[in-house]
Amino acid sequence: MDIEQQLGESFTLEKFTVRRLDGSVVYIKNPMFGVLKPIWRPYVNFQEYWLLVQSKPDGPPETYNCTYLVDWGNKSTRNYEGPIENARLLFNTKQQEWEASLTCAAFTSQFRKALGGDGNPKRVTKIVCFALGDLSSKPPDWWRIQNDALPEDERELETSIVDGALVHHAIALTMANIIRSCAKPSDRGIRLLTQDPGYCDETKDLIKDLGFEVVGGYGAGGFTEVDDETVVFSPFPRAPAKQIIADLARPLAFITLIGTTVWNSRRKPYADPESPRTKQMWERYERWDFPVSSDSKQLGGSLHQLSGFTRIGE
Secondary structure (H helix, E strand, C coil), rough: HHHHHHCCCCCCCCCCEEEEECCCCCCCCECCCCCCCEEEEEEEECCCCHHHHCCCCCCCHHCCCCEEEEEEEHEEEEHHHEEEEEEEEHHHHHHEEEECCCHHHHHHHHHCCCCCCCCCCCCCEEEEECCCCCCCCCCCCCCCHHHHHHHHHHHHCCHHHHHHHHHHHHHHHHHHHHHHHHHHCCCCCCCEEEEEECCCCCHHHHHHHHCCEECCCCCHHHHHHHHCCEEEEEHHHHHHHHHHCCCCCCCCEEECCCCCCCECCCCCCCCCCCCHHHHHHHEEEEEECCCCCCHHHHHHCCHHHHEEEECCCC
């Protein structure tokens, strides 16, 4: 039983089985076993390369060689506050803003070129997205406190907290439309999949209506969907997405965050840093900048930090 399936059955499992690097297994006690209305929800916490080789091990010694563990997120605050209102209206507005932007026009041209859409389109069967962000989350208390402390004319709307997630989902839909427009008549339909353990039920319902398939609700299943006919869109993941994919497949294209710095300012590893395996993987790809225009800052989503990669030799 894989870890995604185990977490989905946490009510009936006394312990989780986690596999180590050498193929042996570790059994982790499930504190939510038999709990009818748990306030804690499990998710897969990946242990990325630099954490394993440079950081001081934390936790029981038997877990030191695990590339993933089980962690828990508390649902109490979200359940109490509920989702933001009018998420669908907010998305429709942001999608219209994105599609009318100079950045969207520039991206459409660049992405179509990367796919060979001007003459010899490359075969793509699915887009797999990671960590696009929840569309219905209210801001945390610390954000409200900081925002309220600003002069009135500098305060942001609470809904601005989801601006990045809104534009990321709009971009994914644009990518799907571009791929469909480039595809040969004989190619089958394009699947649009998305994984984010932070999705609430309201967001899942909304994006399903938009055409997304929600996968990997506990943070792992989406990686099994990636293959050589996939485009990966992973803007700001909280898991080592590139490292995981480097061991699984060579997708046709990536759009992701690329940084040369492994450690952040607090001497902690980034969630999705480069590693020897990703460095080796990029040797087979051509890099291009995510095209941004003067209106990109207004759109949100920190698009200027993203890069695209297309597999060489197609």
